Amino acid sequence: MAQYALGIDIGGTFTDIVVYDQKRAVSYSHKELTTPESPHRGVISGIRRLFEAERLEYRDVARMVHATTLFTNALIERKGAPTGLVTTEGFRDILEMRREHKYELYDLFIELPEPLVPRRLRLEVPERIGADGGIEMPLDEETLLERVRELVRHGVQSLAVSLLHAYANPVHERRARALIEREFPKLFVSLSSDVAPQIREYERTSTTVVNAYIKPLAESYLAQLASELARLGIKAPLFMMLSSGGLTHIAEAKRVPVQLLESGPAAGALAGALFGRRSGVGDVLAFDMGGTTAKLAMVEEGEPLIAYQFEASRAKRFAKGSGFPISISTIELIEIGAGGGSISEIDALGLLKVGPRSAGAAPGPACYGRGGKDATVTDANLELGFLDPSTFAGGTMKIDRALAAEAIKPLAAKSALAGAQLAWGIHSVVNENMAAAARVHVAERGRHASEFALLVTGGGGPLHGCEVAKRLGIRRVICPPSAGVASALGLLMAPARVDRVATLARRLGKLDWGAFERAFRELERDARTVIDATLPGKPKVSVERAADLRFVGQGFELVTPLPKGPYTPKSLAAIRQAFVREYRRVFRQVPLVSDIEIINIRVALTAKAGRTELKVHERRSAASGARKGTRKAWLASRGRFVEMPVYDRYALAAGTGIKGPAIVEEASATMIVPPSARAQVDRAGNLIVDLGS
């Protein structure tokens, strides 16, 4: 009997379905249009089509992994449930005050994110837990219930409860939930001590409120999807991809759905890490360029970097600091306003600007012929001969080069350039923008981009990758097979993962070591129950401990991997050393401050979910030679069009070298190999481009 792993990745435009046959090591994929109103419809019809076309049996599916942008979109479009918030008396405005700073310094008309819960649905209850966890004032249970009744009368369906210092002692929040559930069994309740038990009231409340806001949607959508999949005859359990790049089971996903916000991009970063590893490259920048945005994730030593806070639903899409802080472990990545649909214009200074405004899927680039008049990056690529109109998007979509040229003409006239020169300008400016964002992102993490290889995926990654790499001083570009759907493959190699955090806020020198060790064990025990429920059969679990540490007097913490437990007073030196080492690694220098504070402790448990590492066999082309012919394409170094050789990627034998300039085509992607570069398919199936020095 065959054994399939099924990956389902719902994006804004397309739902990608990928099946990997674990015995034969082959994969099948299908792109279905996303059905935003009821996303499970697109999933089910996509699966049906793929299984019918490839004659696969539903009962042979051994496991399923799902990623979706549904929750992120619900947040952006403000389509979550009517949500209420209960806080400690005196603090309901914290959610709206944020941290009082601006994300942009020079804009007088700065747009701040509208709080998800309006002031009239934020109510207060008398109670007080102290900073040490002691009860200073008991919970006023009568007032609590009166407040909740009032919120329910106002139509609230989901409730966030975020009380001061609840990270130190959750007793009031838990008592509140018990009381509320008794009277309102259908009301969804999210506790801050459950969702993000960490010090700093604004960030914790923000995370809890977002969780509450999407919780009813997660409940209904996941239940419906699971039942529809079962109806197809798939018996395998459905796993959800988390923002952290790990998997979990449905109940955990429903409990804290805020963990799912970045599941799609996380899969892309995992795929980048995997394909890099297969070619023996540990440090890669995973660069995924699609229709409206490009995403960039840093992979070090084969593992994507994890961040412990990110932002959702930015008021200004690409502006850091304009969204809601979410204190949840997530794969670290940036989103850049650059994609095939990015619109170009000549600005007030007479300069060519590209993006972040995008023509999106509707009307789309001018060449789609759906009414778009603005010149986009895709129009430029078509004009330059980089794209073949007959094979665009696997031949499923007709695009018109004349319409592209028409859109580019006015910009060319304004800047006294020929059409092709302007098109090359669009191509180059968007590359420069992406390189600029990448350069700063990498520098913020203490590295230089030139130390990495660039791994390109998405429709635009292979088209733009080499030029972006050159600008970053990167010499090697890696293009995995089926670059257009690589991200969905990432789902199938994710491990099960659970992250847990608790606030301690103690000086290292004054630690009760017994309590310290117990605190870690408690987190590990809680995490272990989730792993066991995800992967029955006692999988091998690896445990990582970390802590948010700082020198006394500092206002920020550094998340530091800790040595293995159990901890005793003798562990002091080792923990201290781990912090100093990490501090030096990140900041290059260490201040002479003697005392260290532990603010939060963290555990991450992971267990392998799949049986083997993914191996994707190359499909072989029937063609006798790899070279398909030539086509007219722009060669910037000559400033004119030349006949550029076109190769069929499937026909390239491992080890066969190609000299640039050249175009390498496969069904879902087109790679542009620049002059003086050399490209070859390696034994792992990746196309490796060496740009030389």
Place this chain on the structure above:
Amino acid sequence: MASSRFNAVTLEMLWTRLISIVDEAAAALVRTSFSTVVRESNDFACVLTDARGQSLAQATESIPGFIGTVPRTITHFIKAYPPAQLKPGDVLITNDIWLGTGHLPDITVAKPIFHRGRVAGFAGSVAHAPDIGGKIRSPDARDVYEEGLQIPMMKVLDAGKKNPTIEAFLRQNVRVPDQVMGDLYAQFTALTLMEERVIALLEEQKLDSLDELGRHIHARSEAAMRAAIREVPNGVYRQSAVSDGLDQPIRLEMALTVKDDEIVIDFAGSAAQVMRAINVAMAYTIAFTSFGVKAVLAPRIPNNEGVLRPITIKAPLGSIANSKPPAAGGARALVGHFFPMMVIRALSEVLPERVVATVGSPLWCFNAMGQRHDGSAFANMFFSNGGYGAARGRDGAHVLSWPSNVKSTPVEMIEQLVPIKVHYRRFRVGTGGSGEFRGGNGQETLFESRAPGPITVAFLAERTRPEAAPAGVAGGGAGAPGEVLINGAQVNPKAQHVVQPGGTVLLRTPGGGGFGLPGKRARERAHNDVASGYVDS
């Protein structure tokens, strides 16, 4: 085909590259810096200039107080150290308040970028040091000598070589020598990064220097700024403002003259400098005043020399807006932060749709010192902000840092750090100025001392006098002035006070000004204000 090598495409790409070079250096600097104001409040800048010290690009996230200061310091460096005296690897330094940014903690450094044997440009950086000696953050300093160590212009690195004498002097004069030196080296790292990136760019583009590129950047920026100024009707627009001052209010006067495509701003008539640390050196006046002009007329043009060319800023020497030695300037923000608002108000007469009403700034700070129950000492500062001003089409945000950018300290952190209980932190309802569009509310925070003995408290608190209340625009009402109360009674916010165990401190920050006539407020907005409790019903 195109006549110049700098066309719409190539110039855009190279300009983007220059900005990304300073942004990359800024990211490296922030990351390696110890100073919390650098990390948390962007209190730094990284700048590239041409060989004459004219700025080409400034890091996107550096705060407005540094617009143009580094290039001006670099031109002073060039006078003191003409190119013949410079070698590759040299780094120049100063924190002189009149050559630099107006107060001693800001250390400016610059490095000549050599290419093909000549100075092709300069990499510069300024950052707020963790300490500079002298009295700690006190507005009472009588002169600059009380404020700490002054570093004259000199080579801190000579052809890359450290100078042990300078380093020894620096270390001996600051409280946290390792951190101060660490931050200085972080600045050097940023300079080297800019230098390397610029040289690579010049090689790639086969350019001798940044001058030709600079001419194009300056010309386009200047032309755009002039075009923006031309849209403002000619005239003289006057503004006056009152700051709380220390012992008595301080009067600020400004005349903004628009003539065709140029603006002249003159602070003649403003109060004379005082024997306290709230004097503003010219560099800081220029930075914040031009920020006001730019924020209204051309917010999207990146900061560079060309933008500033059509703007002339003057203030009488010896006035509070153009101090002369030995005036102290440590708390210059208390006066300097009024300047951009004055510009904005001046332009509001003719461009009401492009301005915001007065903001409840400058920032507020609560400083508490005492002992914990275990006998250990504490001294902490907690920041807070007032309401933001309204604008046509939008109500002011409740509580926002402007023109600086300082985050508030979480209540849970305050209670973990010091023996102080926070009873509430909430909007100060009804304090936003009325108007068709309402000003943002300030906030009120009630602190109670739980320390075993008396604690000492001090404040940075502005706009507490009625005449300093944040004014409205186009008929909008003023926001409420701020208040500081101890044990329920109003106190002088500029003085130090002692609070006994169980005593309380209530900080009430100002509301922002309103926009337009209150009678024109839309019914739904008024209704929502009442329903939400943003105003008293």
